[in-house]
Amino acid sequence: MSISASSGDFEILPATDDAHGGVIIDLKEPMDSEIFVTLLRTSLSQWKKQEKCGVWIKLPTALVNLVETAVKEGFGYHHAEPNYLMLVYWIIPETSCTIPPNASHRVRVGGLVLNDNKEVLVVQEKRGIFHEIGLWKIPTGIVEAGEELSAAVVREAKEETGIDTEFVELLAFRHAHNSFFGKSELYFLCMLRPLSTDIKKQDLEIDAAKWMPFEEYAARPITEPFKYEIELCLAKLERSYAGFSPRPISSYYKEELSYLYLNSHDLDKSSKSFEVFRS
Template sequence: MMACVKFISRPSILCFTISRTLYFNSKIRLFSTVKPTIKTQGKLSKARFGINLNSRFSMSSSSASPVLSEQQNQQVDRILEARNDDHGGVMVEMINEPMDAGVFVSLLRASLSHWRCQGKKGVWIKMPIELVNLVEPAVKEGFYFHHAESKYIMLVQWLPSIASTLPVNASHRVGIGAFLMNEKNEVLVVQENSGNFGGTGVWKFPTGVVDEGEDICDAAVREVKEETGIDSKFLEILAFRQSHKSFFEKSDLFFVCMMQPLSFDIRPQEAEIEAAQWMPYEEYAAQPFVQKHELLRYVADVCRTKKDGGYSGFSAVPTVTSFSKKKSYLYLNRQDIDL
């Protein structure tokens, strides 16, 4: 692991990069013997340093003191390893090795001072779940939660005195609904055995949530297969809806996707689906639940118009941008454009 280590001495100030291994036991070895470059009165020279701390630190996760003694602070004057981000800030990715909270606070305070002197803006700390004992000390030093995943918490702090321009956490969840018709003008519908529609007897399109890193068109194919066993091909996005405060206070985007069925033998997913069938479209649209809700009526009308050939949706066109070589999709109306 590489670390930027700053020694403060009089009259010299040393800043260099070294390789180090931390051992948190009765004798703490901070780093191996190195040859740093020393700047003394405008001249550069070489010296050798080998430093060991003989202090004992408690390794209990939450009981460790966040404040070191004055002598320890004088001995431990380093900064956390970080990389610059693209917006004038720094990112610290903590490795999941045990660290005493007091040592961490000393490092963090020295690091914040260093980054302020550099004019850095946002400071991000990716804290693995194994270092949960360091979250509270970081919060007490001015950090707050940006987001959390199953294996880490992302902490952040804005350093300048001006208003923060840090982006908020992901604000939307993305879902799909799949519209499939066979040659008999029958639509694929399901009844769910749980959730808002569980036990209601309502027939609805197969729906689901887009996974992280998954394209909308691929999610629609996957959800149809998982819920009904039907293989399908994505054709178009017919419409989409945005709503707010729907899932853990986040907004929601829902895309109605037209699919072409490639198989027709239904095999419902037992865990989530109570029943599935091919239903005459007009029977689906006439359901009281569909007619009662304006949004569902609009969707039914769009699908009917598409079925009758009077509507064109948005097809998925694979693209690559100049700033990313990864393939993505641009969804557009291809009816009036020559690609």
């Protein structure tokens, strides 16, 4: 396979245009660093003439030998995944760089599972600060790439406790900063309905799991975030709080559905008024 592309009488690195006036170099074949730097300099010169903006280099782990060369030519790290490193270079220094930074947030979910006996599904973790203080808490976890919030919280509850659940609604969310390697965090608290009762805890991360009476759950020593969690649970028991449920909508980016979380109860009442207004 050719490691370079032809552009007139000279060779440049193979690249594709992105949607923002830049190019993406996606190297897959082994390449000597001296050949690479020659092709890179020629390519950058050509792309400057074409008034390109940002140049991306996607380097798989097999081509880690090219990282130092790219950095010396002005490229910087943008982000990394287990199988590649992405570098970027703004090639028009007389203008401000508009390349967005790497992902600024991670997303976590918590599942408030309440059964017909007014018991809350709780766990104790095997490690971390909550383990050190012996805190009973609801199942929580990280949303995976490409995973919907409602699916993530159901998965986490199943993984940690073995309990099957269905998503009811989003109750609240928290925005915090300097959470994980300096990144911000969005935490979504969700109400789940249990579909099973027998607990089979996850041995790797969970020390214990059980159904706890709501009164006992509410009587725990708590911090302010847990205080609101309890108040929301109580409000749901009293049917005085309406959360947000997912409504499928068409996506801007792909031919697939995404989800808008909204207060369906009040929206449906408003929609009826809107239809009357339109008529």
